Amino acid sequence: MSNETKRDVFEAVWNRLAGYQVFFNGWPRETLYDYKKRYDTALPDDLxxxxxxxSEEIKGSHDSLSLRDELESVDSTSDDFSVVDYIENSESVFAEAWSRGMWRVEETGEVTGYDRK
Incomplete structure (x- = not known):
């Protein structure tokens, strides 16, 4: 899996095309196929x-709890008040990250998920 988003691939194509006077004129067909492959495997922009x-809370809980159980029990299972506060105040974003199984970490910009421990 790639860490590129659809937007990253679009910008790469746009930057490549910006150097040409006439779009696609003289551009090798293989290069277009390479960009298409990158686009197809890129991550969604709206993670x-x-x-x-x-993120660590989700990774630590998803194998043993359902989303409902996590939402109901986070205040008694988490020692980190910032996690409890975030989940209580941003429940829909938390639920989306949990449900999609992939998200971007705010502090680092890293894309991670359940299978990226």
Whole structure:
């Protein structure tokens, strides 16, 4: 899997095309196919962005709890008040990250998820 977003691939194509007077004139067909492959494997642009501590909470809980259980029990299971506060105040973003299984970490910009421990 790639860490590129759809927007990253679009910008790469745009920057490449910007150097040509006539779009696609003389541009090797293979290069177009390479960009198409990159676009197809790129991550969505609209991944939810959550704090690192919340990311760690999801990674630590998703195998043993359902989303409902996590939302109901976070105040009694988490020692980090910032995690509890975030989940209580940004429940929809938290639920989206949990449900999609992939998100962007606010502090680092890293894209991560359940399978990227």
């Amino acid at each position: 939810p962005t959550i704090p690192l501590a919340v």
